[in-house]
């Protein structure tokens with residue numbers, strides 16, 4: 001692991017540059033189409049390639065140690081995920097939009113560092129603008145003094161808003177979606193427990209676990225025992241400008257010995273037969289209420305939507321992995337607990353979405369656990385913690 005060569009390398013797929021012409025209309029939006037970190041545990045270099053010049057500002061933050069790079073409006077078409085390499089200087093790399101016309105890259109640091117230099121160059125021969133940022137380990141004193149000197153400049157929204165407004169913190173909206181309801185009871189447990197009751201109880205516990213975070217607003221697609229169609233669930237999240245959507249289920253299988261929780265993200269192909277069958281079953285939930293099936297969206301031809309989708313997908317995978325990591329050893333998980341399939345409720349390109357299967361009601365043990373207040377509280381707190389961790393880097397230095 002201690003080799004000098006790319007201890008930490010993120011290699012992302014390159015979006016065909018021929019698409020650049022499609023962006024002519026989107027003049028202010030730059031595309032970051034490649035990003036990687038190379039180096040070892042003493043030095044590291046971040047390299048990000050853009051299709052056009054961007055404005056940027058890099059600064060250091062302490063507690064936890066981070067480097068923030070604020071960018072003018074940027075769409076990220078980076079796929080793949082940061083590798084966890086604990087011996088490297090950079091533990092993680094995140095990116096995304098933080099406000100109108102503003103984007104951000106966050107590097108999580110394993111040690112005290114200083115930024116040795118940074119630059120943005122037009123590499124005309126390669127048709128790209130390249131941001132380079134070099135880090136080197138430093139003493140705690142040097143790090144602390146660098147943090148003091150590199151205080152962030154006010155962002156656009158802060159300078160344009162009125163003075164009172166600048167005190168406001170950005171609020172993130174989490175939409176919880178308790179599966180089924182009303183006429184649609186969902187799965188039925190070995191001991192007759194209805195899925196719709198388990199999912200609603202769990203959503204309420206989860207909401208309670210996030211109550212004291214004033215920067216998080218938690219909404220639910222239903223708060224009582226009523227039927228909500230699949231498209232209404234997604235539309236509710238869109239209308240409320242969700243920053244995260246979590247659908248909650250507890251289904252059943254013919255194989256009664258199978259148990260444990262699973263976190264699903266969207267994929268057209270699906271990871272396995274079981275996941276594909278589950279998505280198919282859930283996508284037909286509206287039929288129970290006598291509705292027709294929700295229309296599937298037309299194939300994406302708009303490049304902007306496609307890029308948003310990729311960025312959103314990276315966040316969905318990020319929160320799914322976070323949840324699995326948090327649940328591991330504390331809540332019983334299915335084998336390969338992060339799976340994917342073509343779930344209708346996970347298709348919105350606007351916000352990251354995951355679908356949580358708390359366990360299987362067809363399994364007697366799982367059913368008993370999911371019915372118990374104790375388990376509900378414990379599992380909800382774990383998911384709640386994961387949600388807080390997910391939003392933490394985007395809460396900036398507030």
Ligand SMILES: [Zn+2]
Pocket residue numbers: 179180186187195248249250251282
């Ligand atoms: Zn369900």
